Amino acid sequence: MRHLLSAIVVLLAAAPVTAADLRIDPQRSRAQFSVRLLWVSTVTGSFEGIRGDIAIDPSTQSAIVRADIDTESIKMESSRLRRWVLAPEFFDAKRFPSIHFESSPTPLHLLSEGGDVKGKLTLRGVTQPVTFHLQANRCPPQALAGCVLQLQGMIDRTDFEMRGRRGALSDRVNLGMAIVLIPP
Incomplete structure (x- = not known):
């Protein structure tokens, strides 16, 4: 038994110290x-319900970002436009209450x-590959808690079965996230 405990202590001492995962x-x-919209104006909205985490793998010096956005949490200037973007022809919030991103x-x-x-x-139950551009910040990789990660990207809404009002709306949708990282 004493040899087993000694072996466990040696293994734990040799294991790399892992950085704590972070939450959004x-x-x-x-x-x-x-x-x-109609090549003249832009429809915009801001989602206030976002959660997720960053899993850090110190052995590969990499991280995986996971974020879930509650579609019902959208804020818009017009309640009429809000109802429309939550309707089945756009986000279809009743059937698909969240948008998920995993890097x-x-x-x-x-x-x-x-x-x-x-x-x-x-988005809307359809998973597609995407690329977001992450803006540089002043946070060192070893101290990301408290940092803001700003990501911007563009999707083609038809890739996610959003085919309504194709004559009035652009197929290109800009998406962005500003996520603040905190310890678990």
């Missing part, structure tokens, strides 16, 4: 979208230096 602060994080393993240095973050976006 739901109180201070936001996601937004915009789409051109591919991303180098930790990229979280500070900025660059392209690849991953998969699930």
Whole structure:
């Protein structure tokens, strides 16, 4: 038994110290979208319900970002437009209450230096590969708690079965997230 305990102590001492995973602060994080309407104006909205985490793998010096956005949490200037974007022809919030993003393993240095973050976006039950551009920030990769990660990207809404009002709306939808990281 004493040899077993000694072996466990040696294994634990040899194991790499792992960085703590981080959470997305739901109180201070936001996601937004915009789409051109009739090539004259832009419909915009901001989602206030966002949650998720960042899983850090110290052995590969990479991280995976996971974010869930509550579609019903959208805020817009017009209640009529809000009802429309939540309706079945756009976000279909009743059937699909959340939007999910999960990044591919991303180098930790990229979280500070900025660059392209690849991953998969699930919207309206359809999962597609996406690329978001992450803006550079001043946070070192070893101290990301308290940092704001700002991601911007563009999707083709028809890839997610959003085919309504094709004559009035652009197929290109801008998506962005500003996520504040906090300890678990």
